[in-house]
Amino acid sequence: MGSKLKVAIVGSTGYGGVELIRLLEAHPLAEVTSVISSSSAGTPIAEGFPHLSEIRTDLLDGIDPAAIKAKADVVFTATPAGVASKLAPQLLEAGLKVIDLSGDFRLKSPEVYEQWYKKEPAAEHDLQRAVFGLAEVYGDQVKGAELISNPGCYPTATLLGLVPALAAGWIDPSTIIVDAKSGVSGAGRGASLGTHYSELNENFKAYKLNKHQHIPEIEQVLTDVAGREVTATFTTHLVPMTRGIMATIYASLTESRTDRDLIGLYRDYYHGRPFVRVRNEGIWPATKEVSGSNYCDIGFAVDSRTGRVTIISVIDNLVKGAAGQAIQNLNLMMGWDELTGLNFVPVYP
Amino acid sequence: MGSKLKVAIVGSTGYGGVELIRLLEAHPLAEVTSVISSSSAGTPIAEGFPHLSEIRTDLLDGIDPAAIKAKADVVFTATPAGVASKLAPQLLEAGLKVIDLSGDFRLKSPEVYEQWYKKEPAAEHDLQRAVFGLAEVYGDQVKGAELISNPGCYPTATLLGLVPALAAGWIDPSTIIVDAKSGVSGAGRGASLGTHYSELNENFKAYKLNKHQHIPEIEQVLTDVAGREVTATFTTHLVPMTRGIMATIYASLTESRTDRDLIGLYRDYYHGRPFVRVRNEGIWPATKEVSGSNYCDIGFAVDSRTGRVTIISVIDNLVKGAAGQAIQNLNLMMGWDELTGLNFVPVYP
Amino acid sequence: MGSKLKVAIVGSTGYGGVELIRLLEAHPLAEVTSVISSSSAGTPIAEGFPHLSEIRTDLLDGIDPAAIKAKADVVFTATPAGVASKLAPQLLEAGLKVIDLSGDFRLKSPEVYEQWYKKEPAAEHDLQRAVFGLAEVYGDQVKGAELISNPGCYPTATLLGLVPALAAGWIDPSTIIVDAKSGVSGAGRGASLGTHYSELNENFKAYKLNKHQHIPEIEQVLTDVAGREVTATFTTHLVPMTRGIMATIYASLTESRTDRDLIGLYRDYYHGRPFVRVRNEGIWPATKEVSGSNYCDIGFAVDSRTGRVTIISVIDNLVKGAAGQAIQNLNLMMGWDELTGLNFVPVYP
Amino acid sequence: MGSKLKVAIVGSTGYGGVELIRLLEAHPLAEVTSVISSSSAGTPIAEGFPHLSEIRTDLLDGIDPAAIKAKADVVFTATPAGVASKLAPQLLEAGLKVIDLSGDFRLKSPEVYEQWYKKEPAAEHDLQRAVFGLAEVYGDQVKGAELISNPGCYPTATLLGLVPALAAGWIDPSTIIVDAKSGVSGAGRGASLGTHYSELNENFKAYKLNKHQHIPEIEQVLTDVAGREVTATFTTHLVPMTRGIMATIYASLTESRTDRDLIGLYRDYYHGRPFVRVRNEGIWPATKEVSGSNYCDIGFAVDSRTGRVTIISVIDNLVKGAAGQAIQNLNLMMGWDELTGLNFVPVYP
Incomplete structure (x- = not known):
């Protein structure tokens, strides 16, 4: 297990974050080493999500790029609009790879972002280096990317x-x-x-x-x-x-x-x-x-x-529209088979 | 009560029929004197619809134009496609007015009906005398009509x-x-x-x-x-x-x-x-x-x-798309205020 | 219409209050003359409840016993625990009859109320004069009551x-x-x-x-x-x-x-x-x-x-467990037939 | 893959059967080699269950113990009451192990079965050799069993x-x-x-x-x-x-x-x-x-x-109450870790 890729999830108490946990628990090549939430740091993640009882017994961490780097190699940011635009550059600087599930890096134009999101946009050069992670269309760009912007649902x-x-x-x-x-x-x-x-x-x-x-x-x-x-x-x-x-x-x-x-x-x-x-x-x-x-x-x-x-x-x-697609991008980014950890049969009925 | 208009409902065990009952129970000028179902005749309507317990204690009648005429002046036919095209002419002949909730009299062209419904169409002259009961558009034609075709939902x-x-x-x-x-x-x-x-x-x-x-x-x-x-x-x-x-x-x-x-x-x-x-x-x-x-x-x-x-x-x-609109048409047909018995406040939440 | 009983509803923006409006709009002997909400006073009730569009075009009033008395004879209080215990005595003093839908007057013992509700109880004499409005059991006491405590759902x-x-x-x-x-x-x-x-x-x-x-x-x-x-x-x-x-x-x-x-x-x-x-x-x-x-x-x-x-x-x-039972109690209190305005057929399906 | 245990599912077009398929697709030591349905034999399973598109492209087989034996070593019977009582003995005789998800082998007394199920009971000696697969209570008996009766939900x-x-x-x-x-x-x-x-x-x-x-x-x-x-x-x-x-x-x-x-x-x-x-x-x-x-x-x-x-x-x-518990029993029966293929995180929300 020591050889698994270490990943952290910022925004672990949202539905996108908790779905990342569900899917990554079944991933053979990656493991979640830090679940992060600015609002609930210090409390057990299973307290707010009892379905994780006895599966995740760890406490939620706060947001600290250096501390994250000490625990992980890749970070998923599943945060509200306006957070990752500031946080992702710090994480990249700390030597982490980032897959952002928010809208902060999806639009190439800062003006258009500001108009539709009513938030301060990310820096222009960060927008330029972000790869839009719609793997079926832009899969080639995803391989080897440092910053992936996961598409909206x-x-x-x-x-x-x-x-x-x-x-x-x-x-x-x-x-x-x-x-x-x-x-x-x-x-x-x-x-x-x-x-x-x-x-x-x-x-x-x-x-x-x-x-x-x-x-x-x-x-x-x-x-x-x-x-x-x-x-x-x-x-x-x-x-x-x-x-x-x-x-x-x-x-x-x-x-x-x-x-x-x-x-x-x-x-x-x-x-x-x-x-x-x-x-x-x-x-x-x-x-x-x-x-x-x-x-x-x-x-x-x-x-x-x-x-x-x-x-x-x-x-x-929550899967192809968020956490699953983000893991699909992780797989491509790491050079793994796209299907790794994602070949679930749909739950029916 | 004796002065209320007597109405019969053919197809009382479908959702359209049972909604007609619900609405007509609150109508001040009309009363349901016969609930009719070919498949369940002879059984209490409240048996299959316990929400009607102690409200409707009568038995379902079979389909018989003469018997219906003896009990009612107006008939609602809430029947599957292909039934009213045959039944309504008999009811009209018996001296009843008819409001049909099925698709049988909605299309003026028998060929088009046959193509989309895969059933034998109503007779051409019945199609011609049927008024399409979209009251907000064709309200004037509804007044005094003998055969009203209630629009689809x-x-x-x-x-x-x-x-x-x-x-x-x-x-x-x-x-x-x-x-x-x-x-x-x-x-x-x-x-x-x-x-x-x-x-x-x-x-x-x-x-x-x-x-x-x-x-x-x-x-x-x-x-x-x-x-x-x-x-x-x-x-x-x-x-x-x-x-x-x-x-x-x-x-x-x-x-x-x-x-x-x-x-x-x-x-x-x-x-x-x-x-x-x-x-x-x-x-x-x-x-x-x-x-x-x-x-x-x-x-x-x-x-x-x-x-x-x-x-x-x-x-x-089931209301404006079926039973309620049919009663709105009844009101107009009878020269009553359109709102009669229909001024329900929506059920929220 | 001038001869209808005038009623006011405190807490009109809760589900109990808005259900009282729905039912009372169909009541032949009572009319709602004031809809009251401390939090939304001055705004149209239909703004927060669009299902009331064109049915109730009035603005929400604030809570003021004298103003309520000027508009109404009976008040329904559909308020959170701890409100009616204070408000109802003022309304009674102003000469209004009160039907309270909260828990404030249900328990005869102030100590028991405090233990379970964690709120300051109503005054002992108010608790004593309140009639528990479970009409099928205590119907006789409801007739002629000034303060009725409507049972919980x-x-x-x-x-x-x-x-x-x-x-x-x-x-x-x-x-x-x-x-x-x-x-x-x-x-x-x-x-x-x-x-x-x-x-x-x-x-x-x-x-x-x-x-x-x-x-x-x-x-x-x-x-x-x-x-x-x-x-x-x-x-x-x-x-x-x-x-x-x-x-x-x-x-x-x-x-x-x-x-x-x-x-x-x-x-x-x-x-x-x-x-x-x-x-x-x-x-x-x-x-x-x-x-x-x-x-x-x-x-x-x-x-x-x-x-x-x-x-x-x-x-x-929301009906027998709240607004409907409260109107049933109003009917009994006023000496009307218990069924008045309440003989709705259940909505099925 | 060739070394996986081969399992067949009788009753693959019911919810229990299709849930077995979902779970077994993720099982590392077993594979479904035959999906069986008496009513739909010869048609693709994905036709009635499109969520299986491109996952299971095989056709449904009919019920034939010899044919099943040629394809599988263990059989799950997820059939209506009264089927497995007859079928399981034939499958056992053919040398297959059987895990039955119906009620046919749960009651030790044929009389009690007949009274509650209104069906002919299984033979007494089959009832006696069936192990009641509530693993947390009777786990020791499950190990090495030939016929397991999976508990009801x-x-x-x-x-x-x-x-x-x-x-x-x-x-x-x-x-x-x-x-x-x-x-x-x-x-x-x-x-x-x-x-x-x-x-x-x-x-x-x-x-x-x-x-x-x-x-x-x-x-x-x-x-x-x-x-x-x-x-x-x-x-x-x-x-x-x-x-x-x-x-x-x-x-x-x-x-x-x-x-x-x-x-x-x-x-x-x-x-x-x-x-x-x-x-x-x-x-x-x-x-x-x-x-x-x-x-x-x-x-x-x-x-x-x-x-x-x-x-x-x-x-x-459908999981602990049916298919999941049946696989848990398979794991124990085969001497595998109880958790094999079953350590799913619950789907939330």
Whole structure:
């Protein structure tokens, strides 16, 4: 065990952090040597998360780059917006590698970050050296990176559903509409009326229309892939369930295509990528079919009457949309098999 | 009590039928004198629906037009597709008025019905005399009708959200995309893997893409309102909740408009219509805010970046999407105040 | 409308308060003339509760006994523990009648209140003049009362399930065990980790074992009915649903009885009491069968092997367990028919 | 891989079977070489369970002992009551070891089986050679067994919560009352009104009072442990969630004990047993804290006022209550570490 890679998790008391713990406990090549929380330092992590009883008996550490370096080689920062922009440079300076799960290093433009996040952006040179960790698209850049910016949950489902068709020129970039739905865990563990059980149960609601901070992240990648400025309509909804995201994506086809054509295109694009599964004709994935796993499952419905394609893309927001994808990036960064420690069967039912 | 209008309900053991009972028990001018079910005739209705214990102590009747006429003046048919097309003409002949909650009289074209429902259509002249009971749009025709075809749940939410903008020419009819989500009660009380708790709970799924039988109903009205052929993309999803529909509607604006413009347009259009509530700027309704009531609540989000408007429209699928709207039609048909027996406050939380 | 009784609601922004509004909007003899909230005074009630849009367009008032008296004749106080003990005497002095939905006047002993609620108790003479509003047991005292203490949600389900058997001497008072389960709305609208969706969904948990403040309230009535000191084991659990309470009650029979015997006993005891429904042999009520209504439904299972009876008692915690029962008490207090404004059919499904 | 133990699963299209697949895919020493279903033989297992797409690409086999023997060494039978009683002897004869997840071999008395299951019992000598696989109690017998009868879900939660106190003589066997609650997956994948989403969601219901077939199984073990005939009151409820069981257990203490005493007793009893976790004083486990894992978590609340102890015991019904416990038994049977392939962190939230 002494030969395992030592990793630390900053933000261990959030849902992203605690999911990293769950997944890393099963990782054969890495071990969590420090769980860190600024707010709860000094208390046992299992106190706030009794499901970890007898699994993690350690206390939460405070945030101190030197102390982290003494315990670990790689750090996951699963912190609120505005924290990692300051912390990650210190961790890098201390000789640590960093995988950030927040939005702080996702947008290349500090101005755009400031506009959507209403926080001070990271330094320009840090933004430039951060690699956007959407492994199925930018996997080559991830290998050997020092600072990885893990994609957002909505962008992951949306981009994996859109990139192959957009890259192939099969859809008109000016017609993209993404109707996204998420389970409540995406809103984090903070208590508010917006996460109150009685307000959300038996309720379906839309929120942040045209204002969600994941919009510029999606458009940045779409623009990169399309080779031209892409603006998309993106809507978010809250589903009365804990885990899961579905992106229902609409776009006009540039010429006549069938479901089979799209299935073929996507299977080619994702060939050798173990975490994307493309469904057969006339079958669309449901969120539960990827629950607890790192899969992104995709299905298609071409409507010849309107010339549009509808693409269904689902992930578990806490796994492929956060902790699982971060570990996938760790695997690539370390030169390990992408699947290492991540080949869980989805939990069904 | 003797002076109340006598009504019968065919299909009393489905969710639409039992919701009619719930609402009519509180109606001051009508009373249910016969609950009818072909499959359970002779048994107490409260046996299969214990929530009706001591409220309805009567037995279910069988289907017999003459017997129904002896007991009632108006009949609600809440039956599976293919039943009312045969039964309603017999009931009309017996001198009864009919409000049908199924899809059998919604489409004016028998061919289109056959294509989408895979059933034998109603007779052409019955289709012609049936009035499509979307009261906020076709209210004048409802008054005095003999045969009312109650709109489908998805079409109700969709059309109330679209008609004013389309009628005003504010949106481009060729750009309409409707991403609709429904609670599970919309699938009825029949037991199947598709309504199984463990399969649906903590799950969000898309179904019948481009194949839902409500598509031609929506397009028929949109075409009528726009005065030109309208084809729309329409997607349906199942939400892990019992009641509620949200239609998230996308369309390109024909010229620049603000949220306020749309709010004004819709409030004018629905002036005097008590069941449509238009939210203020930057606020969108959630399904729970209409639960148990006959309201349809609507909100807007114009995106100046893309020139599109997103319209959120919510209803309770069993009330405004079925039983409540049917009673609203009864009220209009009888010349009563539209609100009679329907001014319930939504059940929240 | 001018002739309706004017009522005010203190604590209108809690779930109990807003449910009072829902029910009173349908009451033919009373109208809500003032909605009161110390924390949100001056804002429209519909802002925080959009389901009330266009139904209640008034602003929330602050707490001022003289101002309340100018607007109303009866006040419901739906406030946290420790508020009504001070406020109610002022309201009474101002000439108002008061129905308190909190625990402040339920326990006759100030010491016991202080021990379980950890708050300063109401004055002894106020405790003495308060009538415990369990109408099916103490209905006679409710008529003409000035200050009614509305029972807690758990005690209502528990006591209606226990009193007839205990009063008849059919069960051994020393053997009573109550295993109670509640939907989350019972915890109120306050946001905390304990009401967080992701923590409660797909989760079933026990809480406050042997420490719930409803224990002394239950024992006070059981002691009164039995004519001897009764101590009961009482456990509370949180169910992942919004509304509903089930009390599963265990007790040893003092002599051999059948389900039918118990059904007969209970139907006799509750004869003329419209809100208690006793199920037939071998049938037990589920919480959804009373949802949204003022019913308490009860069923039995005698186990001849162990000599014990299991009693199932269900209510909607916000209706019969709070707002509905309070209106039932208003009806009795005013000399109206108990059913007035409360004869809702449960919302099913 | 060739050196892994080959196992077959009869009943692979039920929830128990498919959970066996999920867990065994992660087992380092065993591999599933045949998935068997009498009803769906010849079709791909991933067709009915799309979460297995690209994980299991094999077709379902039919039931044929010789064919099974050619492919496997151990068979799990996850079949409805009445199947394994006939099938297991054939499999044993073919030289296979069998772990049965049904109730067919749990009761030592054929008469009692017939009375509670209303099916023909297994042959007496098969009942005698079957080992009851509650590993924490009968672990020694499991090692080297040929036929293991895996305990029921309710009995597992109940017995692990009761056995140490009963064995120590700390509780009075005549006072045991078990109030048990289960998620819906316990009812299996068959579609019926009893598993219909709209009937169960936002609903809490009791069922099979004093009639559940797990009662004799619980009493058989309690009687064995107590060394005298034990009769218990046992009630089952359905919780609107998919996974999880809680047993809330009540019993009178034979002499005064504290929570700490019980915690100490249970920690001693389960010393070296990795799957039972005993909570600290004043803390009780919730079902989500074991979800997806093989843990059984236990907590206590002694009530000095009544002399009773309340014991809370939780499991995931599909893991510790079925597939996980079966694999735990496989591990013991094969002489492997009990934890092999089962050290999953619970999925939270």
